[in-house]
Amino acid sequence: PEIFGIRIRKYSAEVIKNTEVFFTVFGTDLPSDGYFLSTTDRCEDSGRSDILDKMIISLKTDAIFKNAVRLHAPEGVPFSEKYPTFQVCNKASTSLNKVMLQITAPRSKTASATWAIVLICCITLVISAYCSGANFAYMRMSINDVALIMDNGEEPHKTHARKIFKYRKQSNWLICTMAVMNILVNTIFTIAVSWLLEEHKYGSILQYIVPTVMIVLLAEILPQVREIYSEEKLKTLIKVQSKKMEEAAQGDILARIADFPKKTVQDMMTPMEDAFVLSGSETLDLKLLVTILEKGYTRIPVFEEKNKSNISTVLNVKVCLKIDGFL
Incomplete structure (x- = not known):
């Protein structure tokens, strides 16, 4: 036969x-x-x-x-x-x-082999996440932005920018290297997970679902889910970008936005001895009106009885516009 x-x-x-x-x-x-x-x-x-x-x-x-x-x-x-x-x-x-x-007889999996495969899964998943995050981080800023930080930034941002710039000049090689490494470790991770699940009751299905979900969530989405800037990094970035603006004052205003949440009402108040106030007995003659316009305030405190602390009302300058002969 x-x-x-x-x-x-x-x-x-x-x-x-x-x-x-x-x-x-x-x-x-x-x-x-x-x-x-x-x-x-x-x-x-x-x-x-x-x-x-x-x-x-x-x-x-x-x-x-x-x-x-x-x-x-x-x-x-x-x-x-x-x-x-x-x-x-x-x-x-x-x-x-x-x-x-x-x-x-099927070969039984030893505990040492199982733990070794689990370790391989963890290492490859971390490397995959690093490749995804590093690729996103390196390509996040243009070469011109990196060069601006190198020339005009503050330490340690200038040092970091110099290290990044030499890789950023060869962007194609950088992207290809990260992509190949990412594919390699993802393949190893998939094989390792399949080995762990091959004896499971639903192993034929889980061998496809588990690696896909873990790679997408932990190695792709999580490394890119947040862009975190410290306060100092944010200020440096604003200063670098403000150099492109025609008016430097705009950059200063943007830079102060980072400090705004820390400000209190007391920080924003003007001391009474420095405040521009009017006496209730003063006459709104031409000289006083010109002074008010020069100060540029829209509301001016009015005190009584020669005591600046005794504020009785507030003069709304817009109301003065309705007075005949004001302008």
Whole structure:
């Protein structure tokens, strides 16, 4: 007979220890019965009386086809450390030994191997996140912005800008290097996770879902989810950008915005001795009106009884515009 191969049930699968299993042997001129499993190296040695260290498992013929025979092991295959491999043999033909496939117990995963794979998963995921974050960080600012910080920034930003500038000048190489490294570690991570999940009940599905979700969330989105600037970095960036503005005052105003949340009402108040106030007894003559316009205030406190602390009302300069002859 000529053997083409062997299949477990309808699809290729692992043989579970001591569990009922069906084998389908494919070939031509196959015997209809007499099949068995043997732990000997050769099928013809299974009948030798001088070999005591062996195990023989009879297989029942479940069905016969034109070019196949389906065999049945009701009690399954008793794999053990002593007998990890069985030969599929037939009593009527010793030539089957040369071509029949062996049935070998699946190798169990040791704790050290499992922890090593977990460590590989963690390392590759961190490297992947670093590549994504570094690529985003390096390409976030243009070469001109980096050059401006080098020339006009403050330490340590100038030093950092010099280090970045030499890589930024070769942007294509930088992007390609980060992309290749990212793909490499993502591939290793996917293989490692698949190895960990291959024995799970839903391993065939989880092997695709788990690596994809972890890479997208932890290695792609998380490194780029926030752009954090310290107060000093923000001020430096504003100063650099303000040099492009026509009016330097605009840059100063923008720079002070960073300090605005820390300001209190007391910081914004003007001391009474420095405040521009009017006495309630003063006359709104032309000279006083010109003084008011020169000060540029829209509201002026008015005190009574020669006591500047005794503020009685506030003069709204806009009201003065309605007075005939004010302008």
